[in-house]
Amino acid sequence: MMTYAEILPQLVETLKPYAKKVGHPKETTDLVSELGLDSLQVMQVLLKIEDQFDISIPLNNLPNIRTVKDLGQEIEQLLKA
Amino acid sequence: MSLFEKFHSIQQAREEILKSGINPFHLTIEKINSATEGVINGRATILVGTNNYLGLTFHPDCIQAGQEALAHEGTGTTGSRMANGSFSSHSDLERAIEDFYGMPHAIVFSTGYQANLGVLSALAGPGDTLLIDGDSHASIYDGCRLGGAEVLRFKHNDVTDLDKKLRRLGDRSRRTLIIVEGIYSMLGDRAPLKEIVAVKQQYGATLVVDEAHSLGVLGKQGRGLAEEADVEDGVDCIVGTFSKSLGSTGGFGVSIHPEFELIRYTSRPYIFTASPCPSVVASTKVALRIMRETPQLRQQLWENAQTLYDGLEKIGYTLGAEVGPVIAAMIPTKEQALAMWQGLLEQGIYVNLMIPPATPNGESLLRCSVSAAHTPKQLETIIQSFSNVHSSLKEHAPSLQT
Numbered sequence: 456m457m458t459y460a461e462i463l464p465q466l467v468e469t470l471k472p473y474a475k476k477v478g479h480p481k482e483t484t485d486l487v488s489e490l491g492l493d494s495l496q497v498m499q500v501l502l503k504i505e506d507q508f509d510i511s512i513p514l515n516n517l518p519n520i521r522t523v524k525d526l527g528q529e530i531e532q533l534l535k536a
Numbered sequence: 537m538s539l540f541e542k543f544h545s546i547q548q549a550r551e552e553i554l555k556s557g558i559n560p561f562h563l564t565i566e567k568i569n570s571a572t573e574g575v576i577n578g579r580a581t582i583l584v585g586t587n588n589y590l591g592l593t594f595h596p597d598c599i600q601a602g603q604e605a606l607a608h609e610g611t612g613t614t615g616s617r618m619a620n621g622s623f624s625s626h627s628d629l630e631r632a633i634e635d636f637y638g639m640p641h642a643i644v645f646s647t648g649y650q651a652n653l654g655v656l657s658a659l660a661g662p663g664d665t666l667l668i669d670g671d672s673h674a675s676i677y678d679g680c681r682l683g684g685a686e687v688l689r690f691k692h693n694d695v696t697d698l699d700k701k702l703r704r705l706g707d708r709s710r711r712t713l714i715i716v717e718g719i720y721s722m723l724g725d726r727a728p729l730k731e732i733v734a735v736k737q738q739y740g741a742t743l744v745v746d747e748a749h750s751l752g753v754l755g756k757q758g759r760g761l762a763e764e765a766d767v768e769d770g771v772d773c774i775v776g777t778f779s780k781s782l783g784s785t786g787g788f789g790v791s792i793h794p795e796f797e798l799i800r801y802t803s804r805p806y807i808f809t810a811s812p813c814p815s816v817v818a819s820t821k822v823a824l825r826i827m828r829e830t831p832q833l834r835q836q837l838w839e840n841a842q843t844l845y846d847g848l849e850k851i852g853y854t855l856g857a858e859v860g861p862v863i864a865a866m867i868p869t870k871e872q873a874l875a876m877w878q879g880l881l882e883q884g885i886y887v888n889l890m891i892p893p894a895t896p897n898g899e900s901l902l903r904c905s906v907s908a909a910h911t912p913k914q915l916e917t918i919i920q921s922f923s924n925v926h927s928s929l930k931e932h933a934p935s936l937q938t
Contacts, residue, residue, distance in 0.1 A: 495898045498670060502691060511704050514680075514687040 459531045462508070466527050469507060473500055482524040510534060556871065558878045560889045570594050571783075571909040576886060582914050584904045585888035589861050590752050590833045591909025592783035592823045602819040609814035617811045618800070625817045632821055633788050636828065637759060637774060641797050642790040645805065646812050648748055648777025649675040651787025654805035655744065655775050656715065657683035665712040667701055667741070669693065669727070671720055671896045676746065682804070685713075692720075692896065695731040702739040709739035716743070718750030718761035722896055722903065724862030726750070729761050733770035744773045752781030752827045753861055758834055778816075782823040786812045837861055837908040840915060844906055847919035851926050863904040864890070865922070872929055873900035879925035885918055 463482065470480045476491045477484055486492055492500065501512055504526070510533040520526050550561065565583075567575040571591035574581050592598055605625065613620060626644055633642040645651040656679030660666045664685040668676055671692040680687045688705075691697040702709045714736055716727040729745065736743045747760035755763030760776070762768045773791040778784045789796070800806055812820075827833065838861075845859045853865040867873035870891045877889040880902070888903040895901055904918070 493898070494893055498689075502697075506700075509704065511688045511701050514689060 457508075457531070457534055459527055462530050462534075463523075463527050465507070466504070466523065466530065469504060470500065470523065480523050482522065482527070484523045485521055486523065486526065487521070504530065508534060553874065556874055558874050560874065560877060563886075565886075572907055572911075572914060574886070576881065579882075579884050581881070581884045581886050582910075582918060583886050584906070584910070584918055585886050586907070587749070587780040587905045588783060588907050588909070589749075589781040589837055589905065590783070590823075590827060591907045592781070592826060592833075595783070595823065595826060597826060598783060598819040598822045601822040602815040605814040605818035609818075611815075612813045613811045615810055616807055618807045620811070622811065623814060623817070625814055625821070626811060629817050629821050629824075630788075632824055633790050636757075636824060637790045638768070639774070639790045639792050641792075641794065642788055643796070643799060643806065644812060644817070645787040645789070646809050647785060648775075648779055648787035649678075650805040650809065651775045651777065651789055652676050652679040652746065653682055654679075654803040655773065655789040655799065656680055656713070657805070658799040658803040659683070659742070659744070659773070660685035660713045663711065665705060665708055667698065667712050667714045669716050669720075671722070672715065673717065673721060673746065673748070676715055676717075693725065693728055695728055695735055698732065699735050699738075702735065702741060705739075709741050712739070712741040714741050714743045716745055718745055718747040718754060719860060719862060720896075721749055721862065722890060722894075722899075722901065723856035723864045724749075724860045725856055725858050726754075726761055726860075729765040729767055733765075733767040737770060742772045743770065744775060745771050747774050747776045748787075749780060749862060751776045752834065753837065756831075758827055758831070778820045778823070781827065782820050784816045784820045784823065786816055786820060833908045837906060840908065840910050841906045843912075843915050844904060844910075844918065847915070848904075848922055851919070851923045853922065853926065861906045863906065864899075865902040865904070867900045867902060870900045873902060876925045876929060877902060879928065880921055883921040883924060885921045 467480050473492060473496060474480045474490050477489050484490060505511055508530050510530060516529060520529055565574040565576055571588050571593050572583050574583050609623060629644055630642040634640055645654050652675035660683050662684045666680045666685045666687045668680060668689055669692055670689045688701055690701050705712055716732055719726055745762050750760035752758045754761050757763060762771045772793060773789060775789045778786040841861050842859055845863050848865055849855055856864045867876060873889060873891060880887055890901040890903050892898045
């Protein structure tokens with residue numbers, strides 16, 4: 456089972472193409488206000504991450520995901536489930 | 537931050553649009569003359585954005601039925617069916633819907649929006665999963681939120697992604713409700729229902745099809761995409777609305793499962809709202825009968841759709857992939873879409889302006905909904921007007937050139 460520490464670098468790599476505004480996404484980077492993702496891009500990136508980690512992210516959990524760290528922790532939880 | 541500050545970004549976006557001198561937010565139809573004609577800004581206008589697919593809003597039999605119900609049953613029911621009781625006309629309409637679909641359990645709701653809220657929130661609760669198409673209508677998203685089930689989304693019309701999501705659910709797939717639409721309202725494309733039913737059966741899930749835009753439009757009898765795709769036996773429940781092809785308001789759910797009747801005791805959008813008013817129920821029931829007895833209306837609708845689609849395509853518009861009563865012209869930018877929408881209005885043509893974030897893939901659309909009641913002359917005028925705005929903008933916008 457992947458740990459958060461293993462998930463994070465892979466997640467950052469996936470987010471990089473979307474991070475033109477900040478260059479290199481960090482754990483504290485806010486996915487919407489700092490990466491500047493609109494709702495369509497959020498959906499695209501989530502679908503990519505779902506396939507990458509073979510998980511499905513419930514829409515119910517999205518309001519609690521603001522930063523790269525939040526997203527990494529969510530992935531870790533879903534992989535554990 | 538005050539409670540109202542969150543509206544500032546909306547205000548800003550609104551003002552940005554108003555700067556163009558065009559105000560698409562407060563369009564008023566000053567007079568409505570027929571299913572396809574009205575007066576807007578003092579100008580006689582052909583209506584091509586009403587979802588009035590069969591043109592039944594002015595059918596004399598529907599009007600007469602509504603008037604008689606008004607005279608004999610009054611203007612409203614003044615309460616919910618649970619508290620005040622049902623009028624016999626509510627039950628009659630439910631029997632008519634059951635007969636039409638060949639499914640034994642129908643429930644009528646006060647609007648189509650509430651039908652989705654009521655059915656979805658009742659069927660899937662905590663511990664269950666809802667699996668919805670990414671381009672679902674807002675009423676589906678809201679219905680999902682109301683019930684408290686886990687909500688997953690699959691890529692629009694992508695059966696491989698749906699399969700993947702069901703596989704990941706494991707045993708939970710048997711407590712999963714899949715929701716798709718017969719015709720998607722923005723681009724007019726259809727769900728690949730045959731394949732979806734096969735996947736649903738493979739995983740033992742349950743399937744709801746929202747036929748809001750396909751009732752009266754698809755299928756030999758007008759029952760929608762499930763009929764057209766010949767998979768009615770594989771669909772657990774159909775939801776729909778009376779506010780499009782049947783020309784009134786209200787919605788319904790109909791199902792093969794006897795437990796569906798029990799939704800009446802658990803569905804908050806059914807219990808805590810006033811029931812449909814008698815005149816609406818009466819005109820809906822007659823419209824359903826006319827729709828069943830007059831397949832020529834559906835044939836005319838498709839002929840008109842083909843004419844408009846061909847006409848717009850010939851001019852050079854990029855359109856949604858499928859010919860159908862919803863024809864969406866994709867416009868490269870929001871600004872161009874606004875200007876063209878206004879240009880059409882000034883020529884006496886009303887279509888729907890659809891701009892992000894309300895559209896799939898961030899598209900800007902001029903959305904037409906064709907009616908069986910559009911005459912050849914009206915269709916010709918609509919196509920000519922689209923041609924005029926296309927020519928006038930092409931000079932300033934090379935990306936429009938095809």
